[in-house]
Amino acid sequence: MSNVINLKINNTPVSVPAGSTILEAARAAGIRIPTLCYLKDINAIGACRVCVVEVKGARSLVASCVYPVNEGMEVFTSTPKVIQSRKTTVELMLSDHNKNCLSCVRSTNCELQNIAEELGCNAQKYIGETKFYPVDDAHASIVRDNSKCILCRRCVAACKNYQTVSVIGANARGFDTHIGCLFEKSLNETACVGCGQCIAVCPTGALREKDEIDNVVRALNDPTKTVVVGTAPSVRVALGEEFGLPIGANVEGKMAAALRRLGFKHVFDVDFAADMTIMEEGYEFIGRVKNGGVLPMITSCSPGWVKFIEHNFPELIPHLSSTKSPQQIFGAIAKTYYAEKLGINPKDMYVVTIMPCTAKKFEKGRQHQDAAGVPDIDAVLTTRELARFVKRQGVMFNELPEEPFDTPFGIGSGAGLIFGSSGGVMEAALRTVAEVLDGKPLKNLDFKDVRGMEGIKEASYKIAGLTVKVAVASGLKNARTLMEKIKKGEADYHFIEIMACPGGCINGGGQPIKSAEVRNFTDYRATRMKVIYASDKAMTLRKSHENPAVKEIYKDYFGEPNSHRAHHILHTQYTVRDKY
């Protein structure tokens, strides 16, 4: 059998690799076929029937997303029959859809709305029974409104195939079919980790983050509150997309300016807190190596990952670093050191973070995250919420000047910045650990083996005469693979970095939503990632331990990494949770 298949699409000859689908072949020929349920690599089920095409000789229309090409095949993608079929299919979906589109969070960014408009659908064509579902908003991060669900199962596929969390699925049958949890529980009562990958793949407004904008507005207008804000590393390479800028555009300066226009008086960078994480986690690692502590040590920055291990591998919890995540360190330092410096009561400080992440909304409410006796963090806005907030307040984002962050927590190193990408925490830690242990400056700061989009990356480095074996995984499916290896005693790593979302925070569940069109045919994640590393490369300050703000806070307040005070404020504990 030949490796190349020759066929005709809309009378134009096309040659594609064997095994391609009609959808892929058409794309290669510059022809776009609309899709709804299809998501490359995770959801090819041919269920929604929106991508149907005519194949000469075939009995009926076929779903191009799953139909493989054959030699000599003749395909027609836009005949009246095809268009009419797609139109009827979408009109039937709309017949039972909550058409409260004007006030839907996904309006103008909804795949169903787009395709309905494209096909010239009449949303009122079929009037009949409609389903009623209560909105499930008990979860700290994720809100489900099944009245907007079209049963494409993309969320189910993301939960199962990216994450192996598998807490949502199709329940009941026929007209009663709905996406839900075991025994119709709220998502809140399951082993959901809150990563938000389900939201990121939802074509409609059936899934969204729990919105905290109003809480932040209240705090900003409360004269008794000192409101502090910090932005996570990966937000700056994605936020611009919400304002029509190219994927990956670095809008750090405009973002800082926008936050000031929104009324924040203390605009900081969580990159600084990421540098603090490296100091604490790096020294914790050195301590474990020197003192025969539990190895491999595993990072604890990703709250989705932390909840995952608590539910699924509670016996491996001692491997987790006790260092708080950058978000929590940011809040903890703000409400202790900074509140003291400003001479205010931590109760009167309100700390907001801007995160690429929905799980961070859960993390802020965890136990042992209250260094000053009040929660370290008061509100978490995702990248998407920040964009909505900016638009709501009439701030013209694209016309803003570039402004720096405020001092003292506006200084972040390149090491802090690369936290935003899978492999970044490991690389940042290695830069510091190697220099501390070797006692001399590194010649090469780029640890390229741990970069990139691969699900599991391994490397070993010679540090102070010791061969340090490291592994990096992103996506909980890959994390599970590594944990199984540790359980079986097949892993001899010293240090493991895990991020819940595939590719790390640049692809977090709180980042701008990319349509299936973008997800299927571009690698938007690699684009955002490239910008992060290029920005790091261009910086002069690229090591956490050289960050002057970090040095100062240790001199002034903490003494040294892992000191008694640092332990009290910058470290946390974990909880064993049920598997179901």
Next chain:
Amino acid sequence: MAKIKLTKAPFKGTESQERELRAALVEIKKRKGAVMPALQKAQEIYGYLPIEVQTILAGVLEVPVEEVFGVATFYSQFTLNPRGEYNVSVCMGTACYVKGAGEVLDSIKVQLGIEPDECSADGRFSLNATRCIGCCGLAPVMTINDNVYGKVSVNDLEKILNNY
């Protein structure tokens, strides 16, 4: 919300039932598409499929428990509700229906506080709407376990149910 009927009756599974299920699952696990036969076996043993049983099954078969629940709620042969100590069946065949079985069923629903295919929270009563049971001359007919009640009127119901 969709019409998935969940039971409030407490789980009364025994250790010997669990042993039997686990033993059966060892063989079933080797098959492809093991969830369906496993659910059938479990229902055979327990009479219904409560969360406790589905959780055992998911653990042994190493499949997500939500997937098990999805299958269990897809097929109408599977039930999530136990049979009560007293199983009330109201015949909905043509003759019974014409003679007022609908009103009888409605009245029982109110008196027991449950819908058809459900079991009361104390586990005492379950309710079914059955097809013709073949004694149309007695229409409308209902049975409680092995006792048959014919020519039932709504007014008789309280007295009948009070016997149990």
